[in-house]
Amino acid sequence: MSTGSGGGFQDPPAEVLAEAAAAFGLLATPARLHIVWALAQGESDVTGLAERVGGTLPSVSQHLTKLKLAGLVRSRREGRRQVYLVDDPDVVTVVRLMVGQLAARAGHPYPAPVRLRELGA
Secondary structure (H helix, E strand, C coil), rough: CCCCCCCCCCCCCCCHHHHHHHHHHHCCCHHHHHHHHHHHCEEEHHHHHHHCCCCCCCHHHHHHHHHHHHEEEEEEEEEEEEEEEEHHHHHHHHHHHHHHHHHHHHHCCCCCCCHHHCCCC
């Protein structure tokens, strides 16, 4: 594997890059990114998510299905409700980092930008 001039880091295997690209692809829509952002704040059912992200129930449900199939979110039954939560805390870290940095660049006070140092990276 090539180390390049990037400080001695090796290039990841093609399978890892493909998996990362797929995860980023799933988060490439504002609606899905907003859903993951909302679930990073706490679990919710489809109705609560639809209200928060401004989507229809069928649309949010479809997004959740895709995120669930990818292993980014999971659900549990609570009586008659399906409650969704983030299944991959590393995805939350990436989403918070990216959204925080972009919000800071745009001059928005929230969400507070996160630094890689604060994340233990």
